Amino acid sequence: MKVTTVAGVADLIQEALAAYRDDPAAVEALEGWAARLSEPLRIAVAGMVKAGKSTLLNAIIGEEIAPTDTGECTRIVTWYRFAHSPRIMLHPVAGEPRPLPLRRSNGRLVFDLGRDRAEDVERLVVEWPSESLRNVTLIDTPGIASLSGDVSARSVNFLTPADSPSEADAIVYLMRHMHAADLRFLESFKDTEAGRSGTVNALAVLSRADEIGAGRIDSLLSAGEIAERYRRDPGLRKLALGVVPVAGLLAQSARSMRQSDYESLALLSTLDRAERERLLLSADRFLRAGVPDGLTAEARKQLLERFGLFGIRLAVVLIRAGFTDPTPLAHELARRSGLDPLLAMLAGQFHARADALKARTALVGVETLLRNSPRDGTGHLATALERLQINAHEFRELGLLATLRTTGVTLKHELAVEAERIVGGEGVAAHLRLGLEPEASRDEISAEAHRVLHRWRLLAENPLTDRSVLDVCRVVVRSCEGILAEAAGVHLHKQPA
Incomplete structure (x- = not known):
């Protein structure tokens, strides 16, 4: 989110504090929302x-x-x-x-x-x-x-x-x-x-x-x-x-793996496959087993509590496949856990939308205050709030994303899918917005952004395009322009709606 937008939200809160300075509850709420902008x-x-x-x-x-x-x-x-x-x-x-x-x-x-x-x-x-x-x-x-x-x-x-x-x-x-x-x-x-x-x-x-x-x-x-x-x-x-x-259990234990965990798993990996499979048929069988030598009852209990049968099975297979050091094993277990x-x-x-989400929360707080505790002389606050909501492109992206996922719009399915992706439905990185591979070059990103931008501009210029679709087009076009500006290393100034 642009610094100007965050600053605009902060300024709005300061103006609201001045208007509600005689209301302790309102002041406490406003100061809390102001603090959240920098947290x-x-x-x-x-x-x-x-x-x-x-x-x-x-x-x-x-x-x-x-x-x-x-x-x-x-x-x-x-x-x-x-x-x-x-x-x-x-x-x-x-x-x-x-x-x-x-x-x-x-x-x-x-x-x-x-x-x-x-x-x-x-x-x-x-x-x-x-x-x-x-x-x-x-x-x-x-x-x-x-x-x-x-x-x-x-x-x-x-x-x-x-x-x-x-x-x-x-x-x-x-x-x-x-x-x-x-x-x-x-x-x-x-x-x-x-x-x-x-x-x-x-x-x-x-x-x-x-x-x-x-x-x-x-x-x-x-x-x-x-x-x-x-x-x-x-x-x-x-x-x-x-x-x-x-x-989750495997993810937690992989991220906090101990040397003792690795040593116990390494002992289990010395067993042949048939013996391991019999041993890991159930938790009770695993706890009662007498093999391998050197694996104590307490070590078995710790392994089961920390990794579960699934984690133990997977870790042993990975050790036998060549993950014979604790750190690489922990990283691979974390990756395979889904974490x-x-x-x-x-x-x-x-995280990529952090400023927008925090600013959105603060704006909604001010909006709620103005609605629930109206008073004379706050009309300019409502006007400034509305202007921020309309002009901040990040808010319009969030709003369109919500619309596409809830009520929907009268777009062809493939265009609706593309619009959702362009406004950040799969993440806000340029390659994610454009459906490209992570290693896509700046030139590839620019070329694809130009192609998508051209398609949505044509749709917006079509006299038969429905008004609701025009609103979608404006947001998508602005997002494409932002991708192009980012690829070119140019700061794209905020434009009015």
Whole structure:
């Protein structure tokens, strides 16, 4: 997003602060939206109970700092932010924040609430020196559709407040299968004040994907086919930008692999194939086995907890195939877990649009304030807000993307598909917008952008083209011009609608 647009949103908030300076609640909200413009993007991880949210969050961060058991802390909204020194702060519902002790057990961070109960805690904030958190704040939320209504309400109220923008700019939603409850929640997230601004800012993850194939070595292939079917489902397509299968447990353990893990897996790889297959028929058989020599009962238990049968099978096969050092093995396991495609989608769909998503949230907040608390002398604020919404091309791209995925437009199917891709439906990088290979040269990008631009200009100039299609053409043409300017190394100035 252009600096001028972000600056325009910041200026609008300052003007609103002056207009509402005698309203403490409005001032607090406006100052919060102003701060969000300069903060990292906020991405919430949500899903039903036991969907694997904390495990996936650990995989994304690359360290085991989110609790994955069923203790009190999994019932609390927990923020993970970058800081040079680790710290855990407890923010109670009533009272002042206080630090929690930093303790690790078996390499995992342990949260000790002391005398506080989960229901008395508004949020936990974990500050951690992880490079993965430099440009994003990850928010772990309690399970939706929990047997405890209070637990579910925490997530729903946090992510889908009734009369204000969500505290999350985007969401990664985990599901083991696609249930009606999943669609209902994603619909409610889209229908928050921020959702009504015309954005599709959710990614769906088919979590625990290795369980779909009963832990077989080809489980992720089966999960990929199911994810593709979900991706094409009309009900989910309008709510999520994509569906990615991920074996979360394997991803987490691969990203935090220990030398002891590798040594145990290397021992297992010395067995012949038939013996390994018999050993890995079930968890009980694996835990009770007496082979190979040197693999203790505790080591077996640790391997099973950290990798699962699928991860153990895959790791042993890779070691026998030549991945005989811990680091290359960990990287290959992470890649095969499905984590890499998810990280690529997060980068292409969310990180690349971070300024637009944050600015959109701030604008919707101001818009909500003007509507719910009108007062004399704020007419110029409404006019300035509307001008920003109309003139910022990034907002128009988000709006068109939402329209194409929901109500649709009267375009031929192949043109609708191309329009969605051009405005960033598969990511905002130039090669993704144009459907080219990642290694496409600048000349190839320019040539393809010119070809696409010519086609959409012809459509716009056709006197028979429907007015709604003309609006699509204008956005697509502007996006193509932006691609060409980027390829030429030219800053394309904002143009009026």
